[in-house]
Amino acid sequence: xxxxxxxxxxxxxxxxxxxxxxxxxxxxxxxxxxxxxxxxxxxxxxxxxxxxxxxxxxxxxxxxxxxxxxxxxxxxxxxxxxxxxxxxxxxxxxxxxxxxxxxxxxxxxxxxxxxxxxxxxxxxxxxxxxxxxxxxxxxxxxxxxxxxxxxx
Ligand code: SF4
Ligand code: SF4
Numbered sequence: 001x002x003x004x005x006x007x008x009x010x011x012x013x014x015x016x017x018x019x020x021x022x023x024x025x026x027x028x029x030x031x032x033x034x035x036x037x038x039x040x041x042x043x044x045x046x047x048x049x050x051x052x053x054x055x056x057x058x059x060x061x062x063x064x065x066x067x068x069x070x071x072x073x074x075x076x077x078x079x080x081x082x083x084x085x086x087x088x089x090x091x092x093x094x095x096x097x098x099x100x101x102x103x104x105x106x107x108x109x110x111x112x113x114x115x116x117x118x119x120x121x122x123x124x125x126x127x128x129x130x131x132x133x134x135x136x137x138x139x140x141x142x143x144x145x146x147x148x149x150x151x152x
Contacts, residue, residue: 009108010073016088016107017069020061023050023137024082025130029057031077035067042067056134083130084137087121091146094135101149102141115149 009015024032036047045067050056061067068076075081084091089107092099103110103118110118122131139146 010069014065014069014073016104017066017073017075017085018061019063020059020066021138022059022082022084023134024057024059024084025127025134026055026057027127027130028080028082031068031080032057032059040067053135058138083125083127083134086125087131090118090121090149091137091139092131093137093141094132099131102139102146103149104139105145105147110147118149 010017026033032047035041041047042061042064044062044064045060047057047059050058059066066075068081070076075085089104089109091102091104093102094100101119101122103115122128125131141148
């Protein structure tokens with residue numbers, strides 16, 4: 001979704017925009033809220049406020065592509081896509097008030113980019129402080145698919 005070297009696996013199988021499970025801060029959720037308010041959330045998808053933090057939402061697309069992925073496999077809200085869509089395959093958790101970064105090794109970019117190249121995903125974010133406000137993404141760091149960035 002991001003780097004110039006993105007392999008666009010999205011063109012083959014929907015890439016990381018399929019079976020989406022993402023955390024979105026309210027500051028960047030305008031497009032999602034609009035769809036929700038118009039009762040246009042597709043069947044089988046969910047967009048809900050976080051139980052523990054009213055500033056956060058969770059969007060899940062089930063086995064489907066994201067509701068914003070158009071028929072040409074392009075993001076309809078690309079300019080306003082959420083932070084996680086900008087940083088992927090870089091993910092994060094907050095630990096002792098610091099961010100720890102992980103890479104989803106299922107992304108082909110993992111094979112073709114150095115850690116410092118992957119870290120470029122977090123530069124020039126429209127809301128750089130949102131990663132800390134989001135705090136901890138919903139993924140299992142004990143899963144072998146995720147590798148802590150400084151261990152690579
Ligand atoms: S918002 Fe856009 S970039 Fe993010 S998962 Fe959906 S289609 Fe992909
Ligand atoms: S999984 Fe990686 S290579 Fe595939 S579309 Fe997403 S960012 Fe690009």
